[in-house]
Amino acid sequence: MENLLNNSSFFFLFCSMVFYWIRAFFNISIFSSLGKKAIIGGNLSMFFLLIFRGIQEKHFPLSNLSWSLTFIHLIYSNFQFSDFIIGSILAPTALFLNAFASFQIPESLQKLSPLIPALQSNWLMMHVTVMLLSYATLIFGSILSIVFLFLFQSFSLNILLNQLDQLSFRSIGIGFPLLTVGILSGSVWANEAWGSYWSWDPKETWSLVTWIVFATYLHLRLTQQWDGYKSAILGTVGFFAVWICFLGVNFLAKGFHSYGWFH
CATH class of the missing domain: 1.20.120 (Four Helix Bundle (Hemerythrin (Met), subunit A))
Known part of the structure; x- marks a missing residue:
């Protein structure tokens, strides 16, 4: 089945x-x-x-x-x-x-296995679900930024470009608070499991980098009127930050969240 x-x-x-x-x-x-x-x-x-x-x-x-x-x-x-x-x-x-x-x-990682004691917590559902939804919405918004840049260089489609820009902004605007809640809930869970709110684990570090990138995107968009081409560039940077956070550290680093598949 x-x-x-x-x-x-x-x-x-x-x-x-x-x-x-x-x-x-x-x-x-x-x-x-x-x-x-x-x-x-x-x-x-x-x-x-x-x-x-x-x-x-x-x-x-x-x-x-x-x-x-x-x-x-x-x-x-x-x-x-x-x-x-x-x-x-x-x-x-x-x-x-x-x-x-x-x-x-x-x-070995595809097979289901019992949760280790540290993961047997009520924080599991909230933290992982919120983080996955934040990744999905941020990736979607970032991909729209990439499409915006491609169409901006190739075509003159003002209505479509504006719609892409607005939808990218809305998606990132939803994903950022979800990412924030996910990081905060993960910190509380980490303290409960390992006695420390923050340990600079590779996943934690790149989550913070990703948070800073999108915080900068929203700050400049809301206070400096960085829309269209400028915000699309930042959204594209965010695309790579999310992918490194979600997959990159799993390949290259070992930590509480990852297993260093290339090691």
Whole structure:
């Protein structure tokens, strides 16, 4: 059942990416609807996979960024401009994460295992869930910034550029307070588990770097009217900060949050 659900989610996400790209490049409107249906299929497949694995191990596996991105897609796809633009961005990102989790993460880390005593806390649900949602919304907002820069250099689409800019700002504006709450709850949990609020663990350090980048983005946007091109540059910097925080330290560093897969 686990393999069936995992393979189904990969299939639905792949189909969604293809459908949205056909809609984007060939302007065949029916594929926009097909892409959204495929996203729903992928989201449900991953949701039931999480339920299945949670029942097996008696704790809910929360660290699924691919599911979080498809969930964000279903929320944002109802905004002003056609949802195929969002789908063309998020579907391949979710597919990449899904494939990465299946084929690149070491098999020992893919297997479910009992929670160690330090993780058996009421803070688990809040901290991990909030952090995953913050990563998803920040990544989405940052990707829109990258798309803005690409279109800004290539086309003169003022209405579309403004919509991308505003949606990127809204997404980052939601993701930043979630990141803040996630870091604070993690600090309280760390003190409960290890007797210290902050230990400069690689994940903690890059969470702080990511927080500073997006705090700068919002500060300059709100106080210095840094919108459009300037804020898109900062959003793009944030994109790399989030990915290093979410995946990079897991490859290169060892700590409470990561296992140094390249070591």
